[in-house]
Amino acid sequence: MTTSTEGPPARERVPGQGSDFARLSRRINEAGLMKRRPGYYTLRFTLVGLAFVLGWVLFFAVGESWWQLAVAVVLAASFGQLALLAHDLAHCQVFTKRRPTDIGGLLVGNLGIGMSYGWWMNKHTRHHANPNHEELDPDVAPDILVWSQEQAREAKGLALFVGRHQGKIFFPLLTLEGFNLHVSGLRALRQPYLKRRWxxxxxxxxxxxxxxxxxxxxxxxxxxxxxxxxxxxxxxxYLGSMFAPNHKGMPTLRGDDRPDFLRKQVLTSRNVKGSWFINNLMGGLNYQIEHHLFPSMPSPHLGKAQVIVREFCAELDVPYHETGLIQSWREALRHLEEVGAPIRERAAATADA
Known part of the structure; x- marks a missing residue:
């Protein structure tokens, strides 16, 4: 592993699950943590839907006023919560059957926030299958940022330019993530993997x-x-604040460096210590380790699963990383700055020459 630094539709069959994961899975199932929570999701969809509608009611009520910038922030929060619901739908946490899951995903993702649900499913599936693998996880591809010093040494184009100071400009770059979501969705309409193109x-x-x-x-x-x-x-x-703390700055994998399923998911993920506010802000994704181990687990069960998973990892002597939200950002930003060092050194050498 090299040090560096967010799955598939839920219910997926994971090849090569070792006996360690099988034993952990039995404990989780015996605790009843894989059971669906229809009441919880009915309430959550209702509240998020109301927040979305009320945000637009407020927009039209305020009308021509610069107070609309405050309304924009309120609506951004409701869009973020819709994105979290699309995530839970994609993992079959809400429905057991594929048809209502896909219909819900298209309505919430495509119609609600202008995101291609199919594009995101394809990308997120590959991420969950090989988290933080530099050649297989699209979330750590060196398109704009670099996630390891090996990537920094091989950087070209935009990554070569941005990578010099990526730790300092990471938050400003996140302001473009909403636009990127829309543009990537539109580009995906031309991709053969998109099943429901029209x-x-x-x-x-x-x-x-x-x-x-x-x-x-x-x-x-x-x-x-x-x-x-x-x-x-x-x-x-908001999107970046929900997803980036979970893997950025954690170990990355390259080539044939592929541990067993349990260790692959635990060692590359970081939990953010929860509170009622954090749990709702991040939609349960603060329990990233548990989510990666059991993607179809309803989000209200992740906190209970954490107790079992953390104890099991201690039994196996598998490192389990958990920190506060602010510290998770410190670790991620520090790491981004460190892995950009080869680019800065290359630039300095060129300048001296």
Missing amino acids: AEGGLMFAHFGAYLAAIFLTLPVGMGIAFLLMHQAVFGV
Whole structure:
């Protein structure tokens, strides 16, 4: 492993599960933690849906006013919560059957927030199968940022430019993540793996049309652009704040470096210590280790599963990393700055020459 630094549809069969994971899985099932929670998700969908609707009601009530920038922040939070619901749907945490899961994902993801549910499923599946593997996990591909010094030494193009100071500019870059989500979804419409191309595209364009019409038929152009930028920037930062602390700065894998299933998921993941606020802010993803081990586990059960998983890891002497939210960001940002060192050294050598 090299030091560096967010799954598949739930219920997936994981090849090569060792006896350690099988024993842990029995304990989890005996505790009843894989059972569905329809009441919980009914309440959660209702509350998030109400927040989404009330956000837009507030938008139209405020009208032509710079207070709309505050409304943009409120709506960004509701978009982030919708993204979390799309995540739980993708993992079959809500429904056991594929059809209602896919319908829910398309409505929440494509229509609700303008994200391609199929594109995200494809990407997230590969992440869960090989978390933090530099050649197999798309979340640690060196497209813009580099996640290990090996990637930094091989960096080209934009990654070579950004990687010099990536720890310092990581948060500003997150403001673009909402836009990236939309653009990546539109690009995916041309990919052969997308099964429901017309449904995905139709729902996304319906979202974009309604979204832009609401903004620019209600607000003057300048104010509308300011609202759009604020909304998408805060949405992007919220997405990054939910997903980045879970793996960034944890060990990465390369080549044939592939431990067994349990160790692969535990060693590459970081938990963020929970509280009622953190649990709801991150939608349970603060229990990232447990989520990666049991992706189809309903999110309200993850805290109970943590007790079992942490004790089991202690029995096996498997490192289990958990820290506070602020410290998780410190670790991730420090790591980003450290792995960018080869790029800075290369730039310094070029300048001296």
